[in-house]
Amino acid sequence: MRRYTKTIILTTLALCSISTQLLAAPQPVDLSSWQANGNGNWVLQTGNNAVKQTLNNAPTVFHNNKNSQGTALSGQITVQTTSDDDFIGFVLGYNNNDLTNSSADYLLIDWKQADQSYFGTAKKGLAISSVSGQLGDNSGAWAHNPTNNVTELARATNLGNTGWLDNTTYDFDIIFTSSLVEVFVNGIKELSIAGTFSNGSFGFYNYxxxxVLYAGIEEVNVPSAVPVPAAAFMFAPALLGFIGFRRRVK
Ligand SMILES: [Ca+2]
Ligand SMILES: [Ca+2]
Ligand SMILES: [Ca+2]
Structure with a gap:
């Protein structure tokens, strides 16, 4: 792992010294000001940069309640039980109480452990979807059914049909701008979509x-006013540097 990290950092410096200058060092996030929505129980852990959701229930979100475009969020996610096989993940561009808002418009990144038929078929694997309206305990969240406001946009490159493992910690890094969203798992880019995205908060999502433990949460600002092709060119090496930095100090 050390050799891998070193290679990435050196490549980053060689490819794009300008963009590394634009990024500040990652800052720890204080989760005590975050907001819980829905049917979850989000328990802050000592130090306030980790939180554990304890309930097997309808969709729930824990979010930072501030416009977050131009930010990259990173940390670790772990399901600390062998019980169950359902959804963990994130929301982007979420506004407070959007779970019950008929005008909601945000992105849902969810990862299921196993295939399961209930409200239709939920597929194992990591995907990104748009949510337009309420997100209930129904085929929208369960099967990405557009009839219930969830439209799947893409499945992950490597993990699109691979479930998460019990009692296993995954590093995540999520870039969120008005025109580009990228998701890295264990330093590997799994999702990258370009478009026009609504502003709103970063949040954690369980269904x-x-x-489910989210820990070591950090954020870094990225420039947001860069056109898409330039953004894709500049952010990718810079954020790999960010990822490398975090992994090196872990
Ligand atoms: Ca369940
Ligand atoms: Ca399990
Ligand atoms: Ca289940």
Missing amino acids: SQQS
Whole structure:
């Protein structure tokens, strides 16, 4: 892992010294000001940069309640039980109480452990979807059914049909701008979509899965007023540098 990290940092410096200058060092995030929505139980852990959701229940979100475009969020996610096999993940561009808002417009990144038929078929794997309206305990969240306001946009490159593992910690890094969203898992880019995205908060998301720990949460600002092709060119090496930095000090 050390050799891998070193290679990435050196490549980053060689490819794009300008963009590394634009990024500040990652800052720890204080989760005590974050907001819980829905049917979850989000328990802050000592130090306030980790939180554990304990309930197997309808969709729930824990979010930073501030416009977050131009930010990259990173940390670790772990399901600390062998019980159940359902959804863990994130929301982007979420506004407070959007779970019950008929005018909601945000992105949902969810990862299921196993295939399961209930409200239609939920597929194992990591995907990104748009949510337009309420997100209920129904086929929208469960099966990405557009009839219930969830439209799947893409499945992950490597993990699109691969479930998460019990009691296993994954590093995540999420870039969120008005025109580009990228998701890295264990330093590997899994999702990258370009478009026009609504502003709103970063949030953690669970649906029907208990004992989910989010820890070591950090954020870094990225320039947001850069056109898409330039943004894709500049952010990718810079954020790999960011990822490398975090992994090196972990
Ligand atoms: Ca399990
Ligand atoms: Ca289940
Ligand atoms: Ca469940």
